[in-house]
Amino acid sequence: MDTGTAFDAAFWVTASAIFLLLICSALFSGSETALTAASRGKLRSMSDDGSRGAGLALKLTEDSERLIGSILLGNNIANILATSLATALFTRTLGESGVAAATLVMTVLVLVFAEVLPKTYAISNSEKAATLAAPLISLVVRTMAPPVAVVRIIVRGVLGLVGVPVDPTRNVLSIREEIVGTLTLGHSEGVFEKEDRDRLLGALDLGDRTVEEIMRHRSSIEMIDADTPAPDVVAQALQSPHTRLPVYKDDPENIIGVIHAKDLLRAVHDRIEGGDAGLLEFDIMSVARKPYFVPETTTLDDQMRQFLKRHTHFALVVDEYGDLQGLITLEDILEEIVGEITDEFDTGADHMIVKTGDGKYLVDGAMTIRDLNRARDWTLPDEAANTIAGFVIHEAQMIPRVGQVFIFHGFRFEVMARENNRITRLKISPVGAASRG
Template sequence: MEPSSSLIDGAFWVTTGAILLLLVLSGFFSGSETALTASSRGKLRAQADKGSRGAQKALEITDDNERLIGSVLLGNNLVNILAASLATALFTRLFGESGVALATLVMTLLVLIFAEVLPKTYAITNSEKAASAVAPIISVVVTVFSPIVAAVRLLVRGVLRLFGVQIDPDSNILAVREEIAGALQLGHSEGVVQKEDRDRILGALDLGDRAVEEIMLHRSNIEMIDADDAPEAILQQCLKSPHTRLPVFRDEPENIVGVVHAKDLFRAMYAQAGGNQGDANRLKEFDISKVANDPYFVPETTTLDDQMREFLRMHSHFALVVDEYGSLRGLITLEDILEEIVGEIADEFDIEEDVPVTRTEDGQFLIEGAMTIRDVNRAMDWSLPDDEANTLAGLVIHEAQMIPVIGQVFSFHGFRFEVTAKDGNRVTELKIRPL
């Protein structure tokens, strides 16, 4: 059925123009929603710092994504419904009852191509640029529609609450770390991000989730100075030690009375002896407690992030770790925390240690039981869980729910674990193979 020429009048062209304008507005709303939600806040922040007002406005309106999306969707639905209604009225006038089906077909194609796919494709390709451009206009839209959106938000939250669903307003903030970690893992798997770069960034992000007890040097491995030792023995011990700072105890190792710095000790002993022309016998009167600094104790549950801030604030690099009863658990240094980010830091005074991971001829790996799970994962690019245990030995004992014996084999988390060496109840070596 051909439309009559008498029906194509001024009203026809006004309606057609209104439909086209509404399609443009629909495309604007669709593209704006995609650009503002897909753009990187980090990149927008960098542009805003350089003076971009559009980027600054985009950051402001994306602070409340729920209100932003509600306003954009409200505007988009208004123009889409109005455009469809005008098209239906226009096609019904031209083609009669068949105009309803024809209007549905035509508007579906027009909305899909020109109001959805085209603007969203451009917005995804140029998200930050598009977000900066549309932010000032969308800001006005959000302000105008905010009362309606607020009412809709209350209604939606009320309905969701009836079904036991709670909306966390800080969920987007809490997801930032997971988003960064996921992007790093994806980039590493695709060969875009180097393993070392991934480990450094993830190490820095993990500082707030890890406690000092996870990386501290256990008290059984701490080198200490007995305050009651002869000054000559103390001097000899400090000269042989690779460490700059040593805890000083009296009567028993649990009773830490101070921490001595090697330079302070040498200066004090040099002065006590009387300098170059002095008498070494005068060292017998030397009292190390007068040289030692007050010990700095920290709880074992302190996070690495907090402890690093305390080290920087106090201009200190050394702390003794205690449990809830005040008993000595170990020690931690600023270098230990930094190594969680950049990896092992070695200098000319560090004692060379054997390689902690040895590959056997049959393709398995011999690893010390005391090696932390995090270090193993970083060295081998594995993903063993470290929620319940800090070391490989601890993980095996936790999963086995027993103290294993030499030769015992376990399989969990996609790996085969064989106990190859023990010292008392302590598992000292494991043979591991991915399944």
């Protein structure tokens, strides 16, 4: 074939068209990666700072199905058309062998310049790339709306036949999942300390957890009998490590008030200042505050808001029948974020986990699974039980005897102590690959 004829005006027009189509393909590929990988939090911040592109990018990602459908449709049209033109061009120049040559050349060009290169850039600069690409992709989405709508109907129909639901409003990655993933990855790579990760994850989890999970059980609540003489009440309040004590009448289930140690001591001081040194006639209910009851299903997030709104730190927890289940304080909720809070009244007995000389851990049966997981960075499941004792009983389907040993979820549990039907002490150690301690 004559060289002048092969490289005529039609050749250069076709070659230019192929070049432009490869650029379009690269833009589509990079935009898809950028818009799906970009942090919505960062885009929101950029949008608030006045970036129109960031605002458009956020709007585009609200309907991920429509976005991905439009980009893929445009990308495939560009690639198929470019390949067809290249095949025609190489066949015209090289004859029948041009088909193989066109396939080889276009595979390399599409792979390197239209896929790997733009996607690599988009991953490295996702927010910037998403902001730059958003205006163009927004135009593409509007232009491709009719064919994409048809494609969506077909896709949903096929998925519906196999029982797969489609939620077009679901974000590619929710903000909460993104934060959790970032914290977990950051800790594994040494960017975040364990304590920092635990605090942030603890704050995120408040809306998913209920007061039932962290409350002090009623069996551990220190109470005051309303019929107790005032001097004995004062002595009990002074000896107690707690500032607030519930008051019951006749039955511990019948809570009629809550005494604050400061209110009690202030009243005693006023009687002494008034020249009345006797306390036998003093009515402790005169300083008791009205009890505050909350349902056991209340989330920790809501309960913390209620504590702040009511200017109180103490609530009694009841079940759906109104029966007393336990109590919760603002400190209990804060400990879910910052970890165990101790003061001068907390004794060594309050430490619920102790490492033994053989590398195992003595754990109080009342310790929550969540606290144990946080303390040792373990992953024991906490869906079926709140405490580690409850977990062992649930898994064993029995109330174990002292000395019995079980292996659940890659951990060895040995019952060390038991009171009546309650496991009070366990020795726990990871087994094999489950070890993280």
